Structures are given as C-alpha cells and as structure tokens.
Amino acid sequence: MKELFRRAPKAFTPGEQTRDQDTPDNMWVKCPSCGDLTYYKQLRDNLKVCKCGHHMRLSAVEWQGLFDSESFTEEDGDIAPLDPLNFVSPKDNYAQKLRDSQLHTGLYDAMISGNASIMGQGLQVTITEFEFIGGSMGSVFGEKIARAAERAYERRVPLLTINASGGARMHEGVLALMQLPKVNLTLARLGTIGMPHISLMTDPCYGGVLASYASVADIIIAEPGARIGFAGRRVIEQTIRQKLPANFQSAEFMMEHGMIDMVVPRTDLRSTLGRLLKLYTMRDADASPLPADV
Amino acid sequence: MKTPLSAWDKVQISRHVQRPRTLDYVRVLCEEYFEFHGDRRFADDAAIVAGVGRIDGQSVVIIGHQKGRDTRENMRRNFGMPKPEGYRKAMRLFHHAQKFALPVICLIDTPGADPSMESESRGQGNAIAENILVMAQLRTPIVSLVIGEGGSGGALAIGVTDRILMLEHSVYSVAAPEASAAILWRDSSKAPDAAKTMRITAQDLKDMAIVDTLIPEPEGGAHNDPDATIRRAGIAIMQSVNQLNALPTSILLDQRYQKYRVIGAIKTMPTNQSSMGEPLSFL
Numbered sequence: 015m016k017e018l019f020r021r022a023p024k025a026f027t028p029g030e031q032t033r034d035q036d037t038p039d040n041m042w043v044k045c046p047s048c049g050d051l052t053y054y055k056q057l058r059d060n061l062k063v064c065k066c067g068h069h070m071r072l073s074a075v076e077w078q079g080l081f082d083s084e085s086f087t088e089e090d091g092d093i094a095p096l097d098p099l100n101f102v103s104p105k106d107n108y109a110q111k112l113r114d115s116q117l118h119t120g121l122y123d124a125m126i127s128g129n130a131s132i133m134g135q136g137l138q139v140t141i142t143e144f145e146f147i148g149g150s151m152g153s154v155f156g157e158k159i160a161r162a163a164e165r166a167y168e169r170r171v172p173l174l175t176i177n178a179s180g181g182a183r184m185h186e187g188v189l190a191l192m193q194l195p196k197v198n199l200t201l202a203r204l205g206t207i208g209m210p211h212i213s214l215m216t217d218p219c220y221g222g223v224l225a226s227y228a229s230v231a232d233i234i235i236a237e238p239g240a241r242i243g244f245a246g247r248r249v250i251e252q253t254i255r256q257k258l259p260a261n262f263q264s265a266e267f268m269m270e271h272g273m274i275d276m277v278v279p280r281t282d283l284r285s286t287l288g289r290l291l292k293l294y295t296m297r298d299a300d301a302s303p304l305p306a307d308v
Numbered sequence: 309m310k311t312p313l314s315a316w317d318k319v320q321i322s323r324h325v326q327r328p329r330t331l332d333y334v335r336v337l338c339e340e341y342f343e344f345h346g347d348r349r350f351a352d353d354a355a356i357v358a359g360v361g362r363i364d365g366q367s368v369v370i371i372g373h374q375k376g377r378d379t380r381e382n383m384r385r386n387f388g389m390p391k392p393e394g395y396r397k398a399m400r401l402f403h404h405a406q407k408f409a410l411p412v413i414c415l416i417d418t419p420g421a422d423p424s425m426e427s428e429s430r431g432q433g434n435a436i437a438e439n440i441l442v443m444a445q446l447r448t449p450i451v452s453l454v455i456g457e458g459g460s461g462g463a464l465a466i467g468v469t470d471r472i473l474m475l476e477h478s479v480y481s482v483a484a485p486e487a488s489a490a491i492l493w494r495d496s497s498k499a500p501d502a503a504k505t506m507r508i509t510a511q512d513l514k515d516m517a518i519v520d521t522l523i524p525e526p527e528g529g530a531h532n533d534p535d536a537t538i539r540r541a542g543i544a545i546m547q548s549v550n551q552l553n554a555l556p557t558s559i560l561l562d563q564r565y566q567k568y569r570v571i572g573a574i575k576t577m578p579t580n581q582s583s584m585g586e587p588l589s590f591l
Contacts, residue, residue: 058588059589061588061590062588072585072588073582073584073585074582074584075582075584075585075586075587076584076585076586076587076588077587077588078587079587079588079589079590079591080588080590083591086587088579091579091580092576092577092578092579093574093575093576093577094574094575094576094577095573095574095575096573096574096575097573098516098573099505099506099507101505101506102505103492103493103501103505105492105493106492106493119582119583119584120580120581120582120583120584121580121582121584122577122580126582143582143584145584153571153572153573153574154572154574156572157572157574160569182460182482182483184482184483184488184491184492184506185492186482186573187481187482187506187507187508188480188481188482188506188507188508188512188513188516188518189516189518189571189572189573190482191460191461191464191481191482192518192568192571192572193571193572194437194440194461194464195440195443195444195464195468195568196568196569196571196572198437198440198441198444198468199444199564199565199568199569200569201441202441202444202445203565221433221461222461224433224434224437225421225432225433225436225437225440225461225464225465226436226437226440227437228433228437229431229433229434229437230434230437230438230441243428243433244421244423244427244428244432244433244436244461245421245423245424245427245428245432249423249487250423250424250425250428253423253424254424254425258425262425262428263428271429271430271431272431273431273433273434280590283590284590284591
C-alpha cells in the first residue's frame, strides 16, 4: 500500500527540457571572486570573465562557441552510463544520482564530444560537463575520449580536450579507474601519426583526468586561476596538518613548476588555438613523423 | 566450516604487517637480483624498489611498491606511497627493460600515491600519467601481481600490464576505502561500508573481467605461509611471462590495447541535446 504513495522516479527522456537554463539578460550576476555585480548579458559578451579577471566555469554547450560557427557536430552522443556496481548506500544511490544529473543537464553523462573546426582547421574535440557529478570520469567519459582519439587517428586530425573534472567517478569503482589506461592507450596510438593532443585545463582539473590524459598532452594550456592537482587541497592539508599557500595548485603555480605550457586568458583562446594548430597541420605534406618510440 | 571473509576483512589481510612484500618476493623467487636506485632527476624513493634479476633462468626487470614492517621503516618508505621520483624511477626501468628486451614484473602494494605539497609541486599527476603512457607502448611483456593493496592511480602507475594477477585476499580500488568514504560521505570511518559497496576484492575484479588470474592464499592469508604463497605466485607469473614472450611484438601491443579498450559499463540510447545554456561567442 505504501508503494502507492511513493513518487515514481521520473524517467529521463532524450531531448526533454525540464529546466529553464536561461538567465534573463538584465539579471545581475555576482562574481564569486571579487563580489562585483555584472549584467548577465555583459558577462556573456565577455565570455563569462569578470572585470577582475576571474574566469567563471562554462558549460559544455557554452564552450562550443569556441569553434567556427556551425562547425561542431556531436558524435557518440548515444553512449549512456550503467550502474555496474549496483551502487546503493544509505546516503547515496548512483542510479538516482544519474537520473537527477541527466534531468539537470539534459546529457547522459559528463562529456560531449564530436568534430569541429577552429579557423578552418578540423579537429576532434571532447568537452567535460562539470555540472554532471563534478565532471567525473566514468565509463562513458573514458569511452568518449577513447573514441575521439581513435577518430582523430583515422581522420588524421588533432585532438582538443577541454577539461573540468574532480577526478574518477567513485560510483563506478575500479571500472572508472581503468578508464585511465584505456584513454592513454588510444592517445599513444594517436601520437604515432604525429597529430597533437592539446589539453585545455579549466577550473578544476583533479585526480583521474590529471593522472591520465590531461597532463601528458603535447600542448597543455590552462585558464588563469584554474585549480590543477592530483590530490585535493583538503586531503593534503589533512596529511601535512598545515595550511597551504593561497596560490598552491593554481594554473600559475603549475606553470612555475613546469607542469603546463601556457596560461591563456579565455578571450585569447580561440586565436591561440588557431595559430597553434596551424603550426602542426600546415607542415610539409611529405614530412612524416619520426618512428614511434616510448 | 569457514565463515566467508567480508570485503573489510580482506582489506585487513591485505594490509597485514607480516604479509609478504615486494622484497620478500625478490628474496624467494630470484636467483640473482640487483636493486637500482634513483630516477636520475631528483632522488631515490624507497616506496618503490626496482631492479634487474633472474627467475627460472630468465632475466627480468622487477618493480614493486615497498611498505615497511615497523614505524621506522614505514617512515623511510612512506608507507608504500610513492612520490613522483618513485614513479620516474619505475619509468627509467621500463625504458631499461625495453632497451635490453627484458620482461617486466610489477608487484602492486600501495594505499595510493603520496598526497603532499612536495609531490604536487613535482607533478604527481604527470608522473603517473607518463608511466601509464609508457606501459601502453612498452615493447616487451609486462605482468603485474597485486600482492596487497592496489590503491588508485598510485597502483595503476606500475599496473598497466598484459596480464593482471591478484592474490586471493588482495584488493584493488579507485580510492582506498577510507578515502572513498571521505569523498562519498565525508566520513572516513565508514571505510568498511565503502569496501563492500565499491567491490574491491580480488573476486570482484575477476567477476568484472579486469583481473586474469587469482592466486590462492593459505587459510587466513599469505602471512600464514609466505614462502609457499610467493612460490605459487612465482609459477603463475612466469607462466604468463613465457606465454607473452612467445608473441610477436605487434600482437603483444594489440592485445594490450584491446585488453583495456573494452573495459567499461556503457549502453546505447537515442542521442539527446544538452540543456545547459547556449554557445558563447568566441568569434
């Protein structure tokens, strides 16, 4: 009898828009860094970078504006997650969490991938959706990067990964962990044909993404102020029992320590990528890369 | 009549202070062994031991995590939690193995990679990622055996191998049970629940087709008869090495690619559209 009154979990229907994402243009948005208020339209026009320089997080769809207009075509959008561990705990139910996140984002999982062009140069792209369980790396995430890398290999084009992730998806256990080698195996193969992998690290990039593909790209670009690290700040503070410096694990800190190639403001990103890609794709057509070696 | 061991029981056995460690395997299995030190860049990390030895007449590279048996040794070995220089020492030995066409044996026993400010500053994430990339392309056979705890990326950094073997009471997880409980429920005392929920036992991994072979342990665990356990494991490892030695390199690499390429739990559904905003104008 009790079952009658229990609300049935809402099924996820593709394409169904259940949440109005549009903030009215005349609404004020508060910068989480400096606290200043900016008109939403003005903020969008400035790529969601505050006057103070703070880069606000973008959704995977918002990032698609980085590519030549109308050039982005989604691929592998039909891959959806399972609940391989039947993960249920008193505080946490993975199947329910997936449904909630799917309703919230309209996506099956934390990643959109496909092909696009930047200044006329074709490439494969993957974009994380941080709103989906913290952009965590599970089976779907790993599969989409692996397929993007394999398509880049077949089509002989570069791969751009746009990353914001808290790390591996705990709810998929060791299957999530094993996505790290899966992805790196496909990237190693892409490397054999001399096509670059460019990793764009946005705030934040932690754990699994850093310990696999994001930190071994041929070119690593970070957004100003992005937090980048293997272990989380809280974990380290607990381990060493002392406060960490404020800039610890920032993009600038990581560049100083030799872990990334450049910090590029969002407003310069498109031109930077366009110019960079040209260096790798407009080489002498006969020039073949050196034989692959470890 | 034996009571079945819980996942948390197995975690305890996998961490037992008398459980055989990497150097015990070296002592029992190797006819000859030299430990190599240092990453040639920064330091020698005692949490990873690496060297070249001989087992059954076959020269091999052996790399393993090393925990201590008392406080002093555990401090020196950082409880088996490697720093970037430890992984880069392993990386040096991977290259060494390739140069001299030696098979690689990796023994996994770590709660995870060292989470400290110095490790972050020297690129812990990068050190692990680079090792994964190098193992992916290594042109000689590589076999791993989980002898205790397989903790997260810290384990994987020497664990991307053609065959994965596990001792019966060892565990392998995306994060150590305490860390998992802290991340999921902000309460590390719920580690026993995490151990159960997250399916981390050797049997779980065999069921998920990630692990190839389970090595039986004496009743109660390997510490009750270390030498017998090690010999049994040694036979299984060398069987794998010999099988892999017989394969042409291209097939070896293709099989390794396929082994990992198929891992994951996914299904296909009709494509849908994200509802998270509109593209911004970068033009």
